[in-house]
Amino acid sequence: MASDKINAMMILEILGKPKEYVLESLTAVVEKLSTEKGVKIIGKTIHEPLNVKNSKELFTTFAEIDIEFESLEHYIYIMFGYMPSNIQIISPENLSLSNSFLNELGNKIIQKLHNYDAITKKVLYEHQQIMEKIKSVSPDLYKRLTSQKSKPQVNQNKKSEEVQPDKAKEDPSPKKDKKKK
Numbered sequence: 001m002a003s004d005k006i007n008a009m010m011i012l013e014i015l016g017k018p019k020e021y022v023l024e025s026l027t028a029v030v031e032k033l034s035t036e037k038g039v040k041i042i043g044k045t046i047h048e049p050l051n052v053k054n055s056k057e058l059f060t061t062f063a064e065i066d067i068e069f070e071s072l073e074h075y076i077y078i079m080f081g082y083m084p085s086n087i088q089i090i091s092p093e094n095l096s097l098s099n100s101f102l103n104e105l106g107n108k109i110i111q112k113l114h115n116y117d118a119i120t121k122k123v124l125y126e127h128q129q130i131m132e133k134i135k136s137v138s139p140d141l142y143k144r145l146t147s148q149k150s151k152p153q154v155n156q157n158k159k160s161e162e163v164q165p166d167k168a169k170e171d172p173s174p175k176k177d178k179k180k181k
Helices: 019-034 072-082 099-137 139-156 158-169 173-180
Strands: 006-016 039-046 059-069 086-091
Touching: 006 019, 006 072, 019 039, 019 059, 019 072, 059 072, 072 099, 099 139
Parallel strands: none
Antiparallel strands: 006 059, 006 086, 039 059
16 A cells, blocks of 8 residues: 555534534534544534524534545544545545555455444344333333334335225225115
């Protein structure tokens, strides 16, 4: 791997409430970023939080950061660690990579993905355990919780809902009324 430093522009965004906390949180994240090994912040602009459209409580803000990385490894590490909403390499124009560097980088990325997968599986397992406990302790609450999950699925299937009312118009109930007369 060439020892070229990487200059980039990065955007970090944050969403939350209250407004002051959103600004404090983003400022803290940018400050933490500036202490990372192999990272140098050249310039930064942290924008004032704005109300999220259609929400009275939520605020969003972002920071534009001109940043320098000592290596591609530091660049990748920051992408996974901070998950910016956008990052663009300004220079160098071309990067030279060795097979051994790409192998090492690929394995680090795979390890990180496996860690995320393990966390996700653990959370899903814990959710399942909690739901089973709720089911045994409070079946009524369990039914309410699980029926709320299925309601959005029913709403997504609008075509079948639209067809059913039409069928109701053709329902033989008027014929039954004629038979009763």
